[in-house]
Amino acid sequence: MLTFLPALLLAPLALAVRLPPRPLPPKLPPSLKAEVQNVHTGDTLPPITTVYTFQQLIDHDNPSLGTFTQRYWTTWEFYKAGGPIVMFTPGEDAADPYVGYLTNATINGQIAQQQHGATIVIEHRYYGLSNPFSDLSVASLKYHTIQQAVDDLVYFAENVVLPMPGGDQVAPSKAPWVLVGGSYSGALTAFIKVNKPDTFFVGYASSAVVESIVDFWGYFEPIRLFMPKNCSADVQAAIAHIDQVFASGNTAAISAIKNSFGMGDVVHPDDVTGSLRENLWDWQSLQPASGPGATFFQFCDALEVKNGVSAPASGWGAEHAVAAWGDFWTTGGYLNLICGGDDAEDCLGSYNTSQSFWTDTSLNNADRSWMWIVCTEVGFFQDAAPAGYPSLVSRLAQISGDERQCVQMFPAAFKTPPTPNVGKTNAAYEGWNLKAERLFIANGQSDPWRYATTSSGFVNIASTPEQPIAEGNGFHCSDLLTENGGVDSTVLAVQNQGLAVIGKWLAEWKPGSTH
Numbered sequence: 001m002l003t004f005l006p007a008l009l010l011a012p013l014a015l016a017v018r019l020p021p022r023p024l025p026p027k028l029p030p031s032l033k034a035e036v037q038n039v040h041t042g043d044t045l046p047p048i049t050t051v052y053t054f055q056q057l058i059d060h061d062n063p064s065l066g067t068f069t070q071r072y073w074t075t076w077e078f079y080k081a082g083g084p085i086v087m088f089t090p091g092e093d094a095a096d097p098y099v100g101y102l103t104n105a106t107i108n109g110q111i112a113q114q115q116h117g118a119t120i121v122i123e124h125r126y127y128g129l130s131n132p133f134s135d136l137s138v139a140s141l142k143y144h145t146i147q148q149a150v151d152d153l154v155y156f157a158e159n160v161v162l163p164m165p166g167g168d169q170v171a172p173s174k175a176p177w178v179l180v181g182g183s184y185s186g187a188l189t190a191f192i193k194v195n196k197p198d199t200f201f202v203g204y205a206s207s208a209v210v211e212s213i214v215d216f217w218g219y220f221e222p223i224r225l226f227m228p229k230n231c232s233a234d235v236q237a238a239i240a241h242i243d244q245v246f247a248s249g250n251t252a253a254i255s256a257i258k259n260s261f262g263m264g265d266v267v268h269p270d271d272v273t274g275s276l277r278e279n280l281w282d283w284q285s286l287q288p289a290s291g292p293g294a295t296f297f298q299f300c301d302a303l304e305v306k307n308g309v310s311a312p313a314s315g316w317g318a319e320h321a322v323a324a325w326g327d328f329w330t331t332g333g334y335l336n337l338i339c340g341g342d343d344a345e346d347c348l349g350s351y352n353t354s355q356s357f358w359t360d361t362s363l364n365n366a367d368r369s370w371m372w373i374v375c376t377e378v379g380f381f382q383d384a385a386p387a388g389y390p391s392l393v394s395r396l397a398q399i400s401g402d403e404r405q406c407v408q409m410f411p412a413a414f415k416t417p418p419t420p421n422v423g424k425t426n427a428a429y430e431g432w433n434l435k436a437e438r439l440f441i442a443n444g445q446s447d448p449w450r451y452a453t454t455s456s457g458f459v460n461i462a463s464t465p466e467q468p469i470a471e472g473n474g475f476h477c478s479d480l481l482t483e484n485g486g487v488d489s490t491v492l493a494v495q496n497q498g499l500a501v502i503g504k505w506l507a508e509w510k511p512g513s514t515h
């Protein structure tokens, strides 16, 4: 007998293979608060989960191609006529889980509260339900470029009629617009201030990955430098040992290592050793309020605490570290946590091009949409450090493996492994050399993306009055969340510096001001 299940339950999970974390701000779903009032008038406003839509141009170079429906959310809780419009996109993700960015749980809402502004969260093209076409095939991705995304935000601000009293009187010539972004969308904020400076009077860019980099081994540098010293030493020692075993060709020793991690069936050596980055990628979800129970710290505890005693800064050495790391994956439950009981080769292997992960072109698949930008414009491949330099990552993890995956995901676009054209991206938006007016840049010392920001260890970029750079001790986009300022005073100082300079800049705005 057939039973009929709702389509949602039948839909297979397309995401078998695991990709590196995308450069994204932390999610902040709306709280369940039923209604919101305007703080000045007491008027009851629609719930912040109300979805609004905008007809966006598919191709800003050829408006005759028509429009698609772009989703946005807005509230005027703090708004008074004459106040600014504070806009945010989470960037490369469906935007529903970021609707909390309308509220003063974030810097956006704090800016609105201080300046009597309205807030907007807008979904980026090709993510969530904001799509020009009905699939994510290579043909459909033709208009998925950073420049089209830049032009989207400008066109939206210039043309939207906001669903609030006086919402037809807030075009950028009549009201100041503030664009806020974090991570990739932080970069987008900086890019817009460089490329289309006349629409958004002020920009706030948090953990903005402004320099596109193909071989982004620097992702792991803040982790190596700020993780517990013993754990850093032991991860390096364990990886060096594992790489040596794989290089030796000793099949019995290689099998023993694979089995000890529950990866006995994983075919390709680089998939085995590359998967050990999973424990490092957990660093990206840390925030000042995370506490010692976070997954990353559980991993370090597993390696460093032996019979109740913590290792000294030099660690316990490779032998103990490899064994303890394997136990963490198997009996410790980590493999099950990341693969949900799937077969390890299906979950961690990256070579089987028949898997739906590579072939499924259905909508609302942020990994696929982002990979298009990775393979064409930004790179950011997260691999081993250069030879001779300390590495937390296996030397088998090289950009050739990532470029191979670009071919597997988009065979209609790439016949051979492509090198993302970061030179073109950095020339168009100035990368680390960017100079913009009224752009506040906020960074965090422990942010794994820091080496692509203006606080990169690769360059030395001065803070200026027009483009202040504030760096706290935070993690990725920590300053975007109000609560992080309550936990870490250096993050609070970044937030307060941003609020103060934005207040000063907005006081200089006059109708018709551009730049």
Ligand SMILES: *[C@@H]1O[C@H](CO)[C@@H](O)[C@H](O)[C@H]1NC(C)=O
Binding pocket: 039, 077, 104, 113
């Ligand atoms: C956030 O806004 C609410 C009104 O919605 C207000 O009661 C609260 O004090 C504000 N929080 C902060 C930190 O300003």
Ligand SMILES: *[C@@H]1O[C@H](CO)[C@@H](O)[C@H](O)[C@H]1NC(C)=O
Binding pocket: 228, 229, 230, 231, 297, 300, 301, 304, 305, 310, 311, 312, 313
């Ligand atoms: C050693 O590791 C433990 C457990 O993760 C950690 O609490 C401690 O701070 C580390 N000590 C040093 C010197 O790195």
Ligand SMILES: *[C@@H]1O[C@H](CO)[C@@H](O)[C@H](O)[C@H]1NC(C)=O
Binding pocket: 345, 352, 353, 354, 355, 356
């Ligand atoms: C490759 O993936 C397909 C689809 O999931 C599966 O049927 C097949 O068994 C896999 N091949 C290998 C060699 O694992």
